[in-house]
Amino acid sequence: MKQCLLSMKDMRDNNRGGVVYGFLTTGQDWQMLSYDGKEFRLTEIFQVVFQGMARKKKRWMEGYSILVECMLFALSNGGIVEKEVK
16 A cells, blocks of 8 residues: 555646546455545455356346446546646
């Protein structure tokens, strides 16, 4: 976690501010972090991988696709788009 927090701080500092996002994972358990320059925020642990998921697509889409939603949020909130500086 320490490495992720330091990387997020460095990323924000080198990109002139904004909110930055990161993920901690064991591969099965995930947490999303955000940093706005004042505080770090951490979600609760959520699972995205379970036994037999290849055969149970509907179950995965309904209950475990939160990782895709988190990544979409982070990326659509300026995560990979450089804003024009005037």
